Amino acid sequence: MHLYDKQQIKIYNSLSGEKEIFTPISDGYVGMYVCGPTVYSNVHLGNVRTFMSFDVIFRYLKHLGYKVRFVRNITDAGHLENDADVGEDRIAKKARLEEIEPMEVVQRYTVDFHNILNKFNFLPPSIEPTATGHIIEQIEIIKNILNKGLAYEVNGSVYFDVLKYNETKPYGILSKRNVEDLMHNTRELDGQSDKKNPQDFALWKKAETQHIMRWPSPWSDGFPGWHLECTAMSTKYLGEHFDIHGGGMDLKFPHHECEIAQAEACNGQAPVNYWMHANMLIMNGKKMAKSTGNFILPTEIFSGDNPHITKAFSPSVARFFMLQAHYRSILDFTNNGLLASEKGFFRLMDAITAIDDLKAGTASTFNITEWQQKCYDAMNDDFNSPILIANLFEAVKFINQIKEGTASITQDDLTLLKNTVHTFAFDVLGLVNVNQSENGTEKLSGAVELLIQLRQEARANKDFSMSDKIRDELAAAGIQLNDGKEGTTFTTN
Ligand SMILES: [Zn+2]
Numbered sequence: 001m002h003l004y005d006k007q008q009i010k011i012y013n014s015l016s017g018e019k020e021i022f023t024p025i026s027d028g029y030v031g032m033y034v035c036g037p038t039v040y041s042n043v044h045l046g047n048v049r050t051f052m053s054f055d056v057i058f059r060y061l062k063h064l065g066y067k068v069r070f071v072r073n074i075t076d077a078g079h080l081e082n083d084a085d086v087g088e089d090r091i092a093k094k095a096r097l098e099e100i101e102p103m104e105v106v107q108r109y110t111v112d113f114h115n116i117l118n119k120f121n122f123l124p125p126s127i128e129p130t131a132t133g134h135i136i137e138q139i140e141i142i143k144n145i146l147n148k149g150l151a152y153e154v155n156g157s158v159y160f161d162v163l164k165y166n167e168t169k170p171y172g173i174l175s176k177r178n179v180e181d182l183m184h185n186t187r188e189l190d191g192q193s194d195k196k197n198p199q200d201f202a203l204w205k206k207a208e209t210q211h212i213m214r215w216p217s218p219w220s221d222g223f224p225g226w227h228l229e230c231t232a233m234s235t236k237y238l239g240e241h242f243d244i245h246g247g248g249m250d251l252k253f254p255h256h257e258c259e260i261a262q263a264e265a266c267n268g269q270a271p272v273n274y275w276m277h278a279n280m281l282i283m284n285g286k287k288m289a290k291s292t293g294n295f296i297l298p299t300e301i302f303s304g305d306n307p308h309i310t311k312a313f314s315p316s317v318a319r320f321f322m323l324q325a326h327y328r329s330i331l332d333f334t335n336n337g338l339l340a341s342e343k344g345f346f347r348l349m350d351a352i353t354a355i356d357d358l359k360a361g362t363a364s365t366f367n368i369t370e371w372q373q374k375c376y377d378a379m380n381d382d383f384n385s386p387i388l389i390a391n392l393f394e395a396v397k398f399i400n401q402i403k404e405g406t407a408s409i410t411q412d413d414l415t416l417l418k419n420t421v422h423t424f425a426f427d428v429l430g431l432v433n434v435n436q437s438e439n440g441t442e443k444l445s446g447a448v449e450l451l452i453q454l455r456q457e458a459r460a461n462k463d464f465s466m467s468d469k470i471r472d473e474l475a476a477a478g479i480q481l482n483d484g485k486e487g488t489t490f491t492t493n
Helices: 045-063 090-098 102-119 132-147 162-166 179-185 226-238 249-267 298-303 315-323 335-355 368-380 385-404 411-428 440-460 464-476
Strands: 010-013 018-021 029-034 067-072 151-154 157-160 201-206 222-224 242-248 272-278 281-283 331-333 479-484 487-492
Touching: 010 272, 029 045, 029 226, 045 067, 045 102, 045 242, 045 272, 045 281, 045 298, 045 315, 045 411, 067 226, 090 102, 102 298, 132 151, 132 157, 132 201, 132 222, 132 226, 132 249, 157 249, 162 179, 162 249, 201 249, 222 226, 226 242, 226 249, 242 249, 249 272, 298 315, 315 335, 315 385, 331 335, 335 385, 335 411, 368 385, 368 411, 385 411, 440 464, 440 479, 440 487, 464 479
Parallel strands: 029 067, 029 242, 242 272, 281 331
Antiparallel strands: 010 018, 151 157, 157 201, 201 222, 479 487
């Protein structure tokens, strides 16, 4: 008997617009694909939020005992600036601007992406494939779609024929659009495109002479269309038909719509049973954008070095803050929201630490088994992390009452309470117990106090070069020592 036999998950399926009971294709196994980042800049906080939603889903499915193969790709080629298949490749453009190789851009921002996700305590996916590592697979899919008569070649580029496809299979089922509306609403790209119809999308693009990211193909030296890589990699690692496909809301159209059409054209069946989309992250009620200054990088949250926040926040606090909203709700990132989450986070962590000192009694005031099921119910209901967190705060109340002696708990219930709290807070939500006393600033102040003491000893020994060295090195690190009558204090900038 596995946990997943006892807990029934409902998933909101973007395809049907309804919550559906989750039944995996193979009993006990889950295949999940999530569109990863295009690695041409520092990872956007909105993307972190999307990936965090799927990290929690991955963690919960694993906790229930499913064998999960979670594939999250890295887009390192083919993603043009404009969704209508025009403009420069995002990575090639960055490489041109910074006068480095495209693969240096890819390396730099892949490392950044992994660093940030590690700070937020993400589990690594089972497979993290790259677009450039699957050019051959993409070419094979294009050949297949051409053979089916659902794509056409023009001047070395290959386009998917949306109208032809739509004759037998409806195009637009995910984003609830129909081809007639699309034809009216897609603007003509005066002479820029070889497409028969503007809603067609590129499977292969012939590279312009200056385009450095190029591969040989039967049609031209060029590069694959952006949508194609996800079809190639999901099919390769999860099969032609798999359980869950996720991504940000903004990818629903055209990206995921194109994935469905390509896979249907190629394999003659719908690729995915459950389509899941995470909602946007905004900041101070407005869209986050570098150009308007309404913007924050994940690292700036950890350092506090951004005008929109009044202090630094630990990654676990930021993670807790994000999970206090359901993944399908818009999340408004604000300083006040973070401050409130920080209080809540430490209240929860203090209670979890306090469990170890609780004394068991002869009877339980609370029904812990019922409470535990409420935690599962929250996650079973489309992975409702805010309701789960509300239930964890119920436990905080129990713990504090037991501590104060106004409630009691048996040894068995105490063990169950501890295990359940640990499971949901650490294994499922992925929080890390950083006590306030272990917080970064306190650690820093301990270290600086020690250096101040060493400097005083150096001065007492008339070793002024050492005492100056300590002062100057600290100043270079942004820590100012202030000598006063009461001794030396320090400030950071
Ligand atoms: Zn994708």
